[in-house]
Amino acid sequence: MEFVGKILFMAVMAIFVQNFVLMRFLGLCPYIGVSKKLDSALGMGMAVIFVMTMASTFTWLIHTYLLVPLHIEFLQTIAFILTIASLVQLVEMVIQKTAPALYKSLGVFLPLITTNCAVLGVAILNIQSEYNFIFAILNGLFAGIGFTLVLILMAGIRERLERAELPASMKGMPISMIVAGSMALAFLGFSGLKF
Amino acid sequence: MTLLKEFTKGFVKENPVFVMALGLCPTLAVTSSVVNAIGMGLAATFVLVFSNIFISLIKNLIPSKIRIPAFIVVIASFVTIVDMVMHAYLPDIHKSLGLFIPLIVVNCIILGRAEAFASKNNVFRSILDGLGMGLGFTLALVVIGGIREVLGAGQFLGYNLFPETFQPMLVAILAPGAFIVMGLLMGLMNLKKKK
Secondary structure, eight states, rough: HHHHHHHHHHHHHHIITTTTTHHHHHHHHHHHHHSSHHHHHHHHHHHHHHHHHHHHHHHHHHHIIIIITTGGGGGGGHHHHHHHHHHHHHHHHHHHOHHHHHHHGGGGHHHTTTTOOOHHHHHHHHHHHHHOOHHHHHHHHHHHHHHHHHHHHHHHHHHHHTTTTTGGGGGTTHHHHHHHHHHHHHHHHHOOOOO | OOHHHHHHTTTTTTOOOTTTTTOOHHHHHHSSHHHHHHHHHHEEEEEEHHHHHHHHHHTTEEEEEEHHHHHHHHHHHHHHHHHHHHHHHHHHHHHHHHHGTTTGGGOOOHHHHIIIIITTHHHHHHHHHHHHHHHHHHHHHHHHHHHHHHHHHSEEEEEEEEEOOOOGGGGGGHHHHHHHHHHHHHHHHHHHHOO
8 A cells, every 4th residue: 555655646746746847847848849739749748758668767777787786877877868869769660660650650759859858857866866666667657747748738728829919029939938937837836735 | 250250159149048949958947046057057068168179079080870879978978077076076066956967968059069060160169169159058047047046036146135125036936937037038039139
């Protein structure tokens, strides 16, 4: 029971209270860049959930069984970014061979994910928070879900903003930032949650 | 004259943050105070200058197909150096910047300059470009950090600016304030460009 409670707590923390985009400022480039259309936001979100979970798994394994025994933890940054880059490449090739339909919808987003700082961020956070293997994977999954949630919300709002009357200089990026700010205000309300 | 331009273009005309909207994650995350903004800006400048030098030196040795992974490894090495040096000599700033020092690796400004400038120009020009862009980034961070610190804490660089009866707008140093200040500044830049 305690285990389930811990997992639930972690899910709420990663998705709402410590949302990667709005509270930790990770993954802002895709958040602003790919949130113009609902479809592409959904595709990007799914690709990010997948890669973040995989990246959490592999970077945890590499840190625990390679970097720590060899006492080369200072190479963490280099090792992790290489892992993520090759992982993304691998995932891209596997999906292309096995699921062409999925590749068609995710394809364009996959290369972008390497430079999504949320992925490297979750890998480093897993190590800093000293999570065990299961929790590291779950943290990656939940963080990805949190990212997707706000990405889709944002895409919905921006599709409506297209028709709003705005001063010309506020169109595009500036108003997106302000909307993101109001969303962050709303999400700030979650930090009062108690268990 | 052109050399001088190479150096100064990053300040206003091609400012990486305000004009090109690159490197948003660290920009919003570390600007809750001016000290953090300066720390982050100078760390990124160091990485930018040295990765530009190194990449411009080895640009003819790297096959163009694997240039991106090669650039990332070069950048990651300099980020690791900055991380360790700051940990040793500036532990306070290192602690408050936290996760965002290793995340300099995925800062699009640095990879962007490597790809767009250093891989095509000689060493001296690359140094000027890196220095200019880095200082432009620092300038943007200090502007945003200054606004947020003055509004949110009533301080600048830790000195109180207002009498004690002043009630700071706490929201400016919290997450939503970052988005809103950034959005308004971008709108202002657009307005200025139109005139």
